[in-house]
Structures are given as C-alpha cells and as structure tokens.
Amino acid sequence: MCLNHNDTSPNPSHFEDSEEVNTTPAHRDIEWKDYKDLIKGMRFFDPHIHMVSRTTDDYQAMHQAGIVALIEPAFWVGQPRTGLSSFKDYYSSLVGWERFRSAQFGIKHYCTMGLNSREANNEPLAEQVMEILPLYVYKEGVVGVGEIGFDDQTPAEEKYYRLQLELAKDAKLPVQIHTPHRDKKKGTERSMAIALEHGIDPSWVIVDHNNEETVKSVLDQGFWAAFTIYPFTKMGNERMVKVVEQYGPERIMVNSAADWGISDPLAIPKTAALMKMRGISDETIRLVTYQNAIDAFGKSGQIDVSDFESGFSIDQTEKFQGNSILRGGQQPAPTKDSLVIQ
Amino acid sequence: MSDILKQKLWGIITRNSSGTEAEWLLQKSTSSPLELMTAFVAAPRFLAKKIIHTSEEERFGLSSEIAGFSVEGWSLVRLGRVWLLTQLDSSDRNEYVKNIETLFDTAEMNELVALYSALPVLSYPDQWLFKATDAVRSNMGFVFDAIALHNPYPEQYFSELAWNQLVLKTIFNDKPIHFIEGLDNRSNEKLAVTLSDFAHERWAAGRTVPAQVWRLVGKFMNNALLADMQHLFQSANENDRKAAALACKEANLASANYLLAKYTDLEKSVRSGEITWASLEP
Numbered sequence: 089m090c091l092n093h094n095d096t097s098p099n100p101s102h103f104e105d106s107e108e109v110n111t112t113p114a115h116r117d118i119e120w121k122d123y124k125d126l127i128k129g130m131r132f133f134d135p136h137i138h139m140v141s142r143t144t145d146d147y148q149a150m151h152q153a154g155i156v157a158l159i160e161p162a163f164w165v166g167q168p169r170t171g172l173s174s175f176k177d178y179y180s181s182l183v184g185w186e187r188f189r190s191a192q193f194g195i196k197h198y199c200t201m202g203l204n205s206r207e208a209n210n211e212p213l214a215e216q217v218m219e220i221l222p223l224y225v226y227k228e229g230v231v232g233v234g235e236i237g238f239d240d241q242t243p244a245e246e247k248y249y250r251l252q253l254e255l256a257k258d259a260k261l262p263v264q265i266h267t268p269h270r271d272k273k274k275g276t277e278r279s280m281a282i283a284l285e286h287g288i289d290p291s292w293v294i295v296d297h298n299n300e301e302t303v304k305s306v307l308d309q310g311f312w313a314a315f316t317i318y319p320f321t322k323m324g325n326e327r328m329v330k331v332v333e334q335y336g337p338e339r340i341m342v343n344s345a346a347d348w349g350i351s352d353p354l355a356i357p358k359t360a361a362l363m364k365m366r367g368i369s370d371e372t373i374r375l376v377t378y379q380n381a382i383d384a385f386g387k388s389g390q391i392d393v394s395d396f397e398s399g400f401s402i403d404q405t406e407k408f409q410g411n412s413i414l415r416g417g418q419q420p421a422p423t424k425d426s427l428v429i430q
Numbered sequence: 431m432s433d434i435l436k437q438k439l440w441g442i443i444t445r446n447s448s449g450t451e452a453e454w455l456l457q458k459s460t461s462s463p464l465e466l467m468t469a470f471v472a473a474p475r476f477l478a479k480k481i482i483h484t485s486e487e488e489r490f491g492l493s494s495e496i497a498g499f500s501v502e503g504w505s506l507v508r509l510g511r512v513w514l515l516t517q518l519d520s521s522d523r524n525e526y527v528k529n530i531e532t533l534f535d536t537a538e539m540n541e542l543v544a545l546y547s548a549l550p551v552l553s554y555p556d557q558w559l560f561k562a563t564d565a566v567r568s569n570m571g572f573v574f575d576a577i578a579l580h581n582p583y584p585e586q587y588f589s590e591l592a593w594n595q596l597v598l599k600t601i602f603n604d605k606p607i608h609f610i611e612g613l614d615n616r617s618n619e620k621l622a623v624t625l626s627d628f629a630h631e632r633w634a635a636g637r638t639v640p641a642q643v644w645r646l647v648g649k650f651m652n653n654a655l656l657a658d659m660q661h662l663f664q665s666a667n668e669n670d671r672k673a674a675a676l677a678c679k680e681a682n683l684a685s686a687n688y689l690l691a692k693y694t695d696l697e698k699s700v701r702s703g704e705i706t707w708a709s710l711e712p
Contacts, residue, residue, distance in 0.1 A: 187539055227541070
C-alpha cells in the first residue's frame, strides 16, 4: 500500500474508513522521556497487536516500556490471500517464528486463531480454512478464537462467524470479536446477539474496537469491552481516559492493535501515563492495561502468569538447557546511540 | 520401531505422570489417526508442565534399543507427544507419511521440537531426511537444538555434506558440540578443513572460537591446520593452548609431535590424561 507522507489524512490500516470526526483533541503523543517516570514499575499486557508487521525496534521499545506479554490475533494481511497454504503458513508463523522472535525480546507471545471477516467472503477458500482451523485452535498458547466478526456484514461473514463461535465452544476458548468500522453500532449489537444466540457466556467474549457509542451496551450485557488506541482513526488516548473515568475499570481493557498502518505499539504505556497524569488510581490503570486482559483470555487455561509476571527472560543470552537461544553473531540488545557496529 | 522401546517409554511416562494423565494418553493412543493427531496438538492442555528425569537404568534401557537416544530433561508434554507418535498406525506407508507431514506442516515450536525428537523412533526413517535437514536450517533455537543435540538421527542418516552443515551451524550458533551424537564417529577431513577457514574468519573479525571445536581436527592434521595449532599455542586463553596440545597429540603427523614437544608441561598433561577434551566442554 502506498503511503504519501505529505498527506495528513487518516492512515490506511485495517481501521480505514472511520466515520468519526475529531472536534476536540482526542489523542496526543507523548515522548518516552516525558512519561517513563510516570509508568515506572508498571507491567503491561497488550491483548491485541500484530507483531508480524512490526520491527525489532518495536519489540525493544515495548520491552523497555514494561510490556511483558501480548496477544497477536489472526487477521488479514492487507491484501487477500490466494490459497490455503498462505493461511497455513500465516497461522504457523503466529505459533512459530513470531512466538520465538518475541521471546528473544523478553515478551511472552500468545495468539488467537480465526478466519477474519473480510476473507470469510471468499467462500471456496473460507471452506478450506475452516477445515484446518481446528488443528490450530487447540495449540499451546492459543488463548481464543479471533479476531472474528463482521466487516461488510454480509451473509458469508455471518455464516463463518457462527461456525467459529461453535468452534470456540468446542475448544473451550474465549472469543475475540472484531467490530466493523462502518455501521459499527449495529454491527456490534448484531455480533453480541449472535454470540448469545449460540449460548456463549458473555464473560467469555471480548468485544474489540469499542468507542463511546458502543461501550455501554457491551458492558450492560456482560461482555468485555476492549478499546483500541489507534491514532486518527480509532480511539485517542485522551478519549480513553474519559471512558475509564466514566465507566471505571470493570471489564474494560486497552490495546494498541498496532499493525502495518501508522499505529503505535506503545499505545498502552502511553495511555497508562496519561491516566496517571489525570489522577486515575494505579489499581484502575493496572486493571485496564494488564489484569483484565489476563482474566478474560486466561479462561482459555493457556496463560500462566508465572511465565511473565516477574519479567520474562529479560536476558537475551539466557541459557536454555545450556544452550543460547540467540543466533550466532547476533548482539543482545544493541545500543542505539552507539556509532560503532561490532 | 521395537515394542520394547515403546514399553520403556511408557514406563518412564507412568513414573512421571498422574493416573489421569496416563489414562488420557492411553485412551488417545487407541483412537483414530485424526483424534490421535489432535491429541498430539492438545497435549499441553492435558499434561502437566513438568521436566522428566530418568534413572541410570532407564537411560541404559533406551540407549540399548537406539544408541544415543535419550529423553533426559524433556518435558512430560514432549515425551507424551513422542510416545503418541509411536502409537500411530504405520501399516499403510502413504497414509502414515501423510499424517506425520500434516503434523509437521501445521506445527508450532514445541510441536516441532517433539516431532524432531521423535525422528529416531518413527517408522520409515529415510522418509524424514529432508525434514531433518530443514530443522538444521531453522533459526528457531529450540527447533535447531531438537535435531542437532542429543539426537541420534543425524549420525545415522545424514550425508557428509548435511552432517558438516549441522556441526558447523552448531559451532556458528555458539552451542556446545559435545551434545551432538556421533561427533567422533562422523568426523571427516572436509569438516576439519572448513573449520580452519571458519576460525580464520572469526579471528579476522576479532572474535574467538570455542576451544573444544578443535577436537574435530586431530586425525586430519596437515600443514595448514598445524599453523592454526601454532596460533592456538600462542593464545592468551589457556583453553586454546590445551586444545592445541590435545589435537597435536591425536595427530599422525611428525611435525605435530615436534610442535607439542616444545610445550613440555602441556605435553605431559595431555599424555597423562590429566587434560582431555571433556575438560574443555563448557
């Protein structure tokens, strides 16, 4: 996708076509030096981020900012896949290479598995994907079926959404729902109604990409409400602070959904800093940026907090059964200010 | 594979698992191939996070069936998975191969580790050669380790070219080569010569080579390698000097003996067995 850097219109992403109009400043960026002291000692869990699209610099910055674990939902990759093998390789990378890469930077990597709504519209391919999905959802570290739900809200999307809700029930896994960008309110209501119709306990469902318009109904019906801090097109962090002030921390969680658009893998630590500045309590911050995500996705039985709560292999050269996990020649966390490359 | 080995693995499982865990495995082992494969995937949901420690008797029992095969330090999940694979119906070769390949193609990291650990006990061992060399190409440390270290499969089935890649990559990745099964049996001249080139590149970059890697050159000592030994004898690192002494002792080259004789104390220590390659293992 071509990005014109002189163009300040909303960035293209999987959150394109937002109908929201920004009247008051909804978001502000904060520099590391200005907020690092505010979040000192805090740990964060990002329950929605697409690391396959991110660089090693991001991993290092995330680790430095206190992100100890994350969930990478299966999504579409910006263009339609043309065959089953592409899906297979993508799913395998979420539980294979990306998981390993993340571990090298001291961040525990989980994922959710699913057929995204856009590609559910390619029915012949969707049919084949559904056949191999069960092989992936039972895997270690798969904490849910996701991100699934509606995009254009077509009959095909509904069909595969329903099939995957059944799969989640069979596998005893939480569901991570992607809510549509266009006609969001109706799409969100419809997603929840269908989940309830399938007899799924709302406390097992995380409804993602909420805004001020959807949150009340989501919480009232007993679902988890996730908010994506995605500059320009989704929630801004200033708005997020207001939501938390209004609704409190119960069943609310924040994520970055950082991907291949102009997004921010540090959205959670920055939002936490902003909440701190606005006088929100440390306990509330902990719940919405760490604990609630663990409680919701932990229902999968796949999250063992002892794997990351006291820091997860911070030392990259840590030996595993006497063997370094580093590739030969790779430097542990090279210093960015150093001119000399060894 | 032999039924005795299956029984021995099962014995280790029962001594390291709860009744419920063993029962789950038993039940899955007699189910349809698809259900057994799903159990292979879902094993961490039913088996505890636990490391297996084997007795001397158990270790001997396994290695007397397949030389070099060991499950020491495995997780219960890894052992359970490998045992499940031994229970997969192999009577129809095409069907069996298709099933195992499906598991490979869809595997996550720990499943890959179990699959590569299982290579020595799978049916139709020559069928898995390409997969095995693929693991040597892996950048995932755990996957590489599963084929390269404590695994008797490469020693038995790898070509010389593939074997040398495995050893070189182990050295390149700064992993301990003495964990490679069959290291002495499969030593060869090409590997010894390539090792010299590799060491020169490292030295040029101001980096070092672990002293124990020189155990691969003794039998193939030539003038070029002897120059490397001279370099090592001059090293500030004591282990380098010991390695040079050991390699020269093993050489069938008169000039290597003369060189060693210049370092009286070292010569005495290697000839008396006071210094061995084991003393250089990290």
